Structures are given as C-alpha cells and as structure tokens.
Amino acid sequence: MLTLAVQKSGRLSEKTMKLLEDCGISVQNGATAKLQARAENFPLQVLYLRDDDIPECVADGIADIGIVGENVFLEKARKVSIIKRLGFSRCRMSIAVPKEFDYKSVRDLDGKSIATSYPNILKAFLQRENVKAEIHEISGSVEIAPGIGLADAVFDIVSTGSTLISNGLKEVEITLQSEAIIIGKDTINAEKQEIIDELIFRIKAINRAKKNKYIMMNAPNEAIPEIVKILPGIKAPTIVPLSIEGWSSVQSVIEESEFWERIQKLKMTGAEGIIVVPLEKMID
Ligand code: PRT
Ligand code: ZN
Secondary structure, eight states, X not given: OEEEXXXXXXXXXXXXXXXXXXXTOOOOOTTTSOSEEEOSSSSEEEEEEOGGGHHXXXXXXSSSEEEEEHHHHXXXXXXXXXXXXXXXXXXXXXXXXXXXXXXOSGGGGTTXXXXXXXXXXXXXXXXXXXXXXXXXXXXXXXXXXXXXXXXXXXXXXXXXXXXXXXXXXXXXXXXXXXOEEEXXXXXXXXXXXXXXXXXXXXXXXXXXXXHEEEEEEEEEGGGHHHHHHHOOOSSSOEEEEOSSTTEEEEEEEEEGGGHHHHHHHHHHHTOEEEEEEEOSOOOO
8 A cells, every 4th residue: 555645735736636536546535535535446545734744744654655846845855756747736936026126137136135935945046046145934925025025035936927926026036947746755665666656657648648639530542651651650540441432531649749730731631521639548
C-alpha cells in the first residue's frame, strides 16, 4: 500500500482528484473525506492536508509521495525529490512594485523591504542577485502590503497578473516558474516503488493522449501515398477500403501542436470528411 498526500481543498485539489480519476483510481474526494481515504481499486491511501504540510509529511515518511506546487516544494526545502512534473496549476513567482516605482533593474531593490509568504525562495533569489533587501514575512494578502505601507515591494505567486494590477502593482522580476509535481523520498521499498511505477505509467499514458488527436478522413486511393507522408501516425496510418470503389478511410494519430499545419496539407491532397477526436489514453 502506498500513501499519497494531496491538498485537501484549494487550487490543486480539483485537478489532483481528476488526475487520480483519469488513472482509474476511485477515491473519496477531499471535500467530503476526512483526513484520509482508501482507494477502492488501487493499493493507495490518500491523506488530505494543507499543501504547506505535504513536503514535511513526505520527508518524515507519514506519506510516501505527495502532490504539491513546485513553489511549496522549493520553499519548504525538505529531503524529498521531484518524481514527476504534472503540468497543471502552473504559475510563476515574481517581485512586484507599486506602478509608480521607477524600476530599472534588480539593483533598485537594494535597501528596500519586500513582503512575502515565501522567504526562503526570495532569500535565495536576493543572494543570487547580490541584492541586500529586507524580507518581511507575512502569511497572506501579500499584495496589499505596499498600499498599507508595510513594504516597498512584494514577492508572490502570479498567474494571470490581475491581482497585482488591481492592487496598483507591476511585475518586475520573474524568479521561477512553477507547476504541480509529485514528490517522494529518494529511498523507497520495492513493493511501494512498483505501485509508484504503475501510477506514473498511467499518468504518462494520459498526458501522451492529451498531446495527440485521432484523425480520420476519406480519400481517393491515388492520394494515399501523399497522405501517408503527411501522417506518420504511431507506426503507420490504418487504411480501410470504403464501400465506394477507389476510396479509402485513412486513420492515424496526430500531435496537437502539428495539427493545423497538417490539416491544410491533407485538404490539398483531396482528403474529405476529416474528423478529429480526442484520445483518452495512449500507451507506448
Ligand atoms: O489551504 P492550503 O494551505 O492547502 O492552500 P493555499 O491557500 O496555501 O494554496 P492555494 O490553494 O491557493 O494554491 C495552491 C497552489 O496552487 C500554489 O502553491 C501554487 O503552486 C498553485 N497556484 C497556481 C496558485 C495560483 N496559480 C494563483 N494564482 N496559487 C495561488 N495563486 C494566487 C496568487 O497568489 C494571487 O494572489 O491567486 C491569486 C490570483 O492570481 P492572479 O495572478 O491570476 O490574479
Ligand atoms: Zn498553503
């Protein structure tokens, strides 16, 4: 049995639960569950915690792995490592100053005070940049600090940037990009490692499917050699004869990023009735 620590309720919880569901793991949701819940069809127990407690819980062995924002993982700096990047809850950590502040470079922060809930990440950044600024740690509503005279600048999570703007601030330094990650200890027993491997295998299949689409079209047989060149597919496209003489149905998998460019080329070959459908899972 593997123990996974996840955020009980917050910006990570919905996508975390959706990920488990997509992996075919049914477990009671954090909103209704108590501290822990056992998955019905997978050797997994889920602990619902505040995100700030997850790195420590994993480091202490209370949970074997955890899902947290990279920002929290870096701030807490526990003896745990990144097992898998998950690509959701993306955000950045930035320094922002009042919009009337004539900011030219990081040197302008020398001698200033910066309010943050992430003192360790900020400290590392200031050291790297050789800036001597005072760090003012506060636990929430960081963005109001300059307005009430508590600090000259802020260091906080930014997603759309609208919170900064509505508080009269402008983003001047992006110090890191963050996404949800799975963290774990470096040493884990073989039985648990096997469960982690199975979980990662399923996550990869889901992520691969998200990046690809299944494409089907009808084409005159003489256009097929050209279409095959445009659509390499996983191995090679599937070609099935249609009931109309001289026509076939061509089916393949295409990467989302190449999608529009290839569609235009396919149309030029004489392909018709092009249908594109999302994929759910894709196994190597
Ligand atoms: O209760 P608990 O301690 O578990 O949760 P929490 O309140 O500490 O964290 P939560 O749920 O707010 O965020 C969890 C994680 O989501 C963070 O650690 C980040 O990794 C990630 N994340 C992604 C974000 C955002 N996007 C985000 N926009 N976390 C916070 N925000 C805040 C940001 O600080 C700003 O004040 O949302 C506000 C709106 O952002 P803008 O830029 O879109 O206006
Ligand atoms: Zn938190």
